[in-house]
Amino acid sequence: MNQPDLSVEIGGISLKNPVMSASGCYGYGKEYGAFYDVEKLGALVVKGTTLEPREGNPPPRIVETAAGILNSVGLQNPGVEYFINEEIRTFSGSSIPLIVNIAGNLEEEYIRLAEKLDPVKEVSGLEVNISCPNVKKGGMAFGTDVECAHRLVKGVRAVTSKPLIVKLSPNVTDITGVALAAQEAGADALSLINTLLGMAIDIHSRKPVLGNVLGGLSGPAVKPVALRMVWQVSEKVRIPVVGMGGIMTAEDALEFIMAGASAVAVGTANFINPLAIPDIIEGIAGYMIENNIREFKELIGAARKGA
Amino acid sequence: MLFSSKSEIVQHQKKGPALFRIDLHAPEICGEARPGQFVHLKVEERGYHPLLRRPFSIYDLDRQEGVLSITYKVVGLGTEILSQKRQGETLEIMGPLGRPFTQWKEDQKIIMVAGGVGYAPLNFLARELLGRNIKLEVLLGARKEEELVGEEDLKAMGIAPEIAVEEGPRGFAGRVTELLKRKLEEESFHRLYSCGPCSMLKEVTRISREKSLKGEVSLESIMACGVGACLGCAFPVNEGSSESKLEVSIGESSGPKTSYQRVCVEGPTFSLEEVF
Ligand SMILES: Cc1cc2nc3c(=O)[nH]c(=O)nc-3n(C[C@H](O)[C@H](O)[C@H](O)COP(=O)(O)OP(=O)(O)OC[C@H]3O[C@@H](n4cnc5c(N)ncnc54)[C@H](O)[C@@H]3O)c2cc1C
Ligand SMILES: Cc1cc2nc3c(=O)[nH]c(=O)nc-3n(C[C@H](O)[C@H](O)[C@H](O)COP(=O)(O)O)c2cc1C
Ligand code: FES
Numbered sequence: 203m204n205q206p207d208l209s210v211e212i213g214g215i216s217l218k219n220p221v222m223s224a225s226g227c228y229g230y231g232k233e234y235g236a237f238y239d240v241e242k243l244g245a246l247v248v249k250g251t252t253l254e255p256r257e258g259n260p261p262p263r264i265v266e267t268a269a270g271i272l273n274s275v276g277l278q279n280p281g282v283e284y285f286i287n288e289e290i291r292t293f294s295g296s297s298i299p300l301i302v303n304i305a306g307n308l309e310e311e312y313i314r315l316a317e318k319l320d321p322v323k324e325v326s327g328l329e330v331n332i333s334c335p336n337v338k339k340g341g342m343a344f345g346t347d348v349e350c351a352h353r354l355v356k357g358v359r360a361v362t363s364k365p366l367i368v369k370l371s372p373n374v375t376d377i378t379g380v381a382l383a384a385q386e387a388g389a390d391a392l393s394l395i396n397t398l399l400g401m402a403i404d405i406h407s408r409k410p411v412l413g414n415v416l417g418g419l420s421g422p423a424v425k426p427v428a429l430r431m432v433w434q435v436s437e438k439v440r441i442p443v444v445g446m447g448g449i450m451t452a453e454d455a456l457e458f459i460m461a462g463a464s465a466v467a468v469g470t471a472n473f474i475n476p477l478a479i480p481d482i483i484e485g486i487a488g489y490m491i492e493n494n495i496r497e498f499k500e501l502i503g504a505a506r507k508g509a
Numbered sequence: 510m511l512f513s514s515k516s517e518i519v520q521h522q523k524k525g526p527a528l529f530r531i532d533l534h535a536p537e538i539c540g541e542a543r544p545g546q547f548v549h550l551k552v553e554e555r556g557y558h559p560l561l562r563r564p565f566s567i568y569d570l571d572r573q574e575g576v577l578s579i580t581y582k583v584v585g586l587g588t589e590i591l592s593q594k595r596q597g598e599t600l601e602i603m604g605p606l607g608r609p610f611t612q613w614k615e616d617q618k619i620i621m622v623a624g625g626v627g628y629a630p631l632n633f634l635a636r637e638l639l640g641r642n643i644k645l646e647v648l649l650g651a652r653k654e655e656e657l658v659g660e661e662d663l664k665a666m667g668i669a670p671e672i673a674v675e676e677g678p679r680g681f682a683g684r685v686t687e688l689l690k691r692k693l694e695e696e697s698f699h700r701l702y703s704c705g706p707c708s709m710l711k712e713v714t715r716i717s718r719e720k721s722l723k724g725e726v727s728l729e730s731i732m733a734c735g736v737g738a739c740l741g742c743a744f745p746v747n748e749g750s751s752e753s754k755l756e757v758s759i760g761e762s763s764g765p766k767t768s769y770q771r772v773c774v775e776g777p778t779f780s781l782e783e784v785f
Binding site: 262450 | 510511513551557558559560561562603730731732733734735736737738739740741742743744745768769
């Protein structure tokens, strides 16, 4: 059998394969470029970008938990101006879609960010992070309130023609409500899940471990929850879903795809295996060859048939 | 160039109650590694407990044989699992990572201060400095005698380190920083290099500043990626002392203006002006 066709389209963005980097776990792509050609990715999603530079939260910012990590990095980034003036150059020769994750405290900040990024030709799409648990104000509030989410996405939609992927928070009672609100407001795709809010305490110092007290849980520990949410959301929405949360292997990725995700993103796994993304792409192709599947699209929602 | 591969354990020796030295066959990493750099090891191959890799300084290397050595102390699950690995088994290793110690051509007389297993990155540096015929003095400190690291290896290089053991009975009965203070009253050096617990490094930095002695320290931080992608290892670094573009100043802190830098990329070595 020839190389299988792994291509897929996410809200108007064509990907040669369905595996992208998860925001905040892959820098601007340079770091893993030291291990392999980043052009192998389906798409590059860069870290959370805000209007103004952010210093991030005080250390410690990472603590390991059972099969997962809690992080409280807190959107440390040099700001959108710096991104456009300095970082963007490195992508001019790139052939893979570049997706910029945007975040803020206020609705206006998201709108200004989208306005600023709209004319930047290197940017293929925006991932609107309405779900960051590491910023005190706003951030997650947008992702947990149906009306807020609707208004925010509508506002961003009005100022950009770039494809919008709305990133959902798992820290809600019913994720499908926010998913539907985002779709109705004009989202081209959804991505989920962001990290689950959590914490850890050091019993010797009798203090929370993270400098920021609370952090976001990611890694294998969150996979069953993420998978369930992808399953529930894909049942309800018409737009494509990008699944993530604890994907370590091609098998994990295939579970998300069979649950209804059209593509997947890989975050924490990169820290453990710097070659995680190319390994997962290869693994998906291998599975397709083994099972005589010519087109990747046949696998999307495969577990839903009859469900 | 960074490498990520499986490497075979050539030798694994117990050096003290909780101290081990492990020698790994990693020729690619050996080819490029410089003193002060570290490797990121995966101690658990199958499961997810622990999930993350563990960073260790390069203690020594034999370029001809392609063998890289690490000296480590068992402090928790990861190092405990590591300590049970046998010769002939393999480990996933990533490296070389981080910014090496800067070496200055004009330096002729150098002092090193190590706290416990903090001696690890200094051993490789000592070997290079001695190869350049630099006069080197080393102060080794620990709380207990059995926690001292490096004495044997230094002696093999022809260096007799001065020892400070807080709980005695060997050497100077007190902190290694007290020994440093006394030393600097008597003698002057072109440079200082230091690694050890954070509280010790703080004191070393303070003492060196008083004496206008320049140098570098190697810091530790909890790490996830080890390559600069996650921003998890951030440490507040004094502004105006580095050129990194990533810096975003941290507001509202008293004292010198600082910005968070990645210990895994901008460090783990930092100049004495940059830290604390
Ligand atoms: C650049 C760098 C180089 C290092 N070089 C060496 C070395 O040459 N030899 C050596 O013995 N150790 C070294 N360390 C420290 C070593 O990485 C930790 O001791 C190790 O990760 C602990 O793993 P564990 O699973 O055994 O402990 P855990 O169960 O994870 O933790 C046990 C205790 O150690 C603390 N700890 C965990 N990780 C770190 C860390 N990265 N830095 C400081 N404290 C930590 C925890 O807070 C906890 O109190 C280095 C660390 C860094 C960042
Ligand atoms: C260190 C770290 C930083 C992150 N930063 C961001 C961010 O800036 N924006 C965002 O939308 N998600 C961020 N995330 C969430 C991830 O993109 C992803 O949604 C989550 O980690 C689940 O996937 P994983 O288990 O594969 O890591 C971050 C996650 C981690 C671990
Ligand atoms: S450990 Fe990830 S940036 Fe340093």
